[in-house]
Amino acid sequence: MSLDDSYTTPDGRTIGGVLMEMKNITLRFGGVTAIEDISFDIREGEIRAIIGPNGAGKSSMLNVINGFYHPQDGEIWYKGERRQAMKPHAIARQGIARTFQNIALFNGMSTLDNIMTGRLTHMKSNMILQAIWKGPAEREETVNREKVEEVIDFLEIQSIRKTPVGRLPYGLQKRVELARALAAEPSLLLLDEPMAGMNVEEKEDMSRFILDVNDEFGTTIALIEHDMGVVMDISDRVVVMDYGKKIGDGTPAEVRANQEVIDAYLGVSHD
Amino acid sequence: MWYREAGDFKKTYSEDSQTFPIRLDRIGYFVILLVAVLVVPFFITSYAANAVLVPFLIYAIAVLGLNILTGYCGQVSLGTGGFMAVGAYASYKLMTSFPDLNIFFVVILAGFVTAAVGMMFGLPSLRIKGFYLAVATLAAQFFLVWLFNKVPWFYNYSASGQINAPERTLLGYIITGPNTSPSAKYLFCLAFVILLAWIARNLTRGTLGRSWMAIRDMDIAAEIIGVNPLKAKLSAFGVSSFFIGIAGALYFTVYLGAVEVGEAFGITQSFLVLFMVIIGGLGSILGSFAGAAFLVLMPVLLKNVLVGGMGWPTDIAAHFEFIIVGGLIITFLILEPHGLAQLWRIIKEKMRLWPFPH
Ligand SMILES: Nc1ncnc2c1ncn2[C@@H]1O[C@H](COP(=O)(O)OP(=O)(O)OP(=O)(O)O)[C@@H](O)[C@H]1O
């Protein structure tokens, strides 16, 4: 498999060229090296999993990608260009959205308003237009509301539209968070343990949504997940991290056969 | 059963996001507006205007302003009194430097001047949060009062150090100065209240309002979604100070007419407006009005009952008022942090189900 040209997966999806490339990333917090000289790429249209034991540096990697942490070393290439150090909000405007390991919804707002904030990068009307409301601002609101309603239908959360998110059960909160990220129509969607703490049925729903997002919108997805069954089922390629180092990278089958990966997971309670 | 949403279907998204989604609310709102504009001015007495209505309207503007900053954007400010002073002194300097400038524009420009000053003092909010920001705004409060006391240019070198509002007219009616009629004062303030409440509502329901609330609820997630914290916080400080500056300008030009800065715009003013926000409800437009009405009306009522009705001495009644206000604030903070606005929502929810609660 060459990395330069696109190919078609067994289930008929097209995986394109490299969308994001991390080159020799090193991230330190004082004495702790959270990420040590890691390189990997994410290709257009693929579902790329990042796995590893607790504290391996997976979340830190996502934080580097969306600009929340700045690596001491290494280069980040996105859409064929080397990315300079940027603020997270500027990176969001480049089409990178994410969900968080610990749900980070806006608790004082309804489901609908939470998802509408996801459209922020698409809404342009200035303060004067918004203060007047009638006219451009209202039209823009309606157009974006239609997009949001599509996402709401897609994730089947119509009935909780007006509910304050704080009142929702855990599984639904995770889904609203996904909706908020999807509303941005991202080129790259980062999911940090989207299924953590869910029961089997909820995990199945979430897996299906992730596959559907990838399939229907062609969204590139990078996800962190502890449930190996899920990872092996839905991802095209897997990066394995342990203590800040990359110890494996390849298709699920390749990774599963990798001795170093087996050793890292030996005695760790993930199957 | 007559107060409900059933049968009140929304056919478009813009209908769904209108200010009063329930028909009865809409009717109630227009009735209040009509009475306020067309009926009250004919019956208003000097006492009603000066003791109740004009201060209520002016405080409502200040509370809306602080609510945008604190209730919607989550940035605590104890500088309200100082920013009202900026509005007052800006209007004074404008009136005396440009005697021909229309009083309406004087007030609006005073709002813009205050917005600029507010944004400047909002800069620390990019670095500090919560308690420390409160202290920084407190410093702004004391600095501004000190400045207006210390620099004679601000009060045009008058011997008393006071500022006095000269007489100005609008459409032939006297708006400021000792000869203003109660209805002119009332209507002038009412016009600003209607305009600014409308703006506040529009700003808080759209993109800007959602970025403010996102910063308030979870600033890290907000930034990763694309909210620029600098823009969100500074715009909140700017809009908030614009409102508060207008309130300060009206407080001086229309309401008091003469002002000594420490007395009119001291730290007690900052706390009073903050209490109005808390009692009315953080992050609520309706609550802003409720909070202002409550703390303007209550002292008047208490005074009438205690001094007028029961013959208490004025000073004891005044102390009693402090106790009641303090007690109420503590009660609200503990029992209903979302204030009167939330109580109103709960009552409405009950009414919607009445008489069958299940
Ligand atoms: N802001 C921070 N300051 C200091 N150390 C940090 C910070 N963020 C992460 N770390 C450290 O970096 C290492 C990797 O953490 P990270 O959260 O990336 O792990 P993870 O692979 O996501 O683990 P988990 O599976 O538990 O979520 C840990 O040792 C952690 O303590």
Ligand SMILES: [Mg+2]
């Ligand atoms: Mg993690």
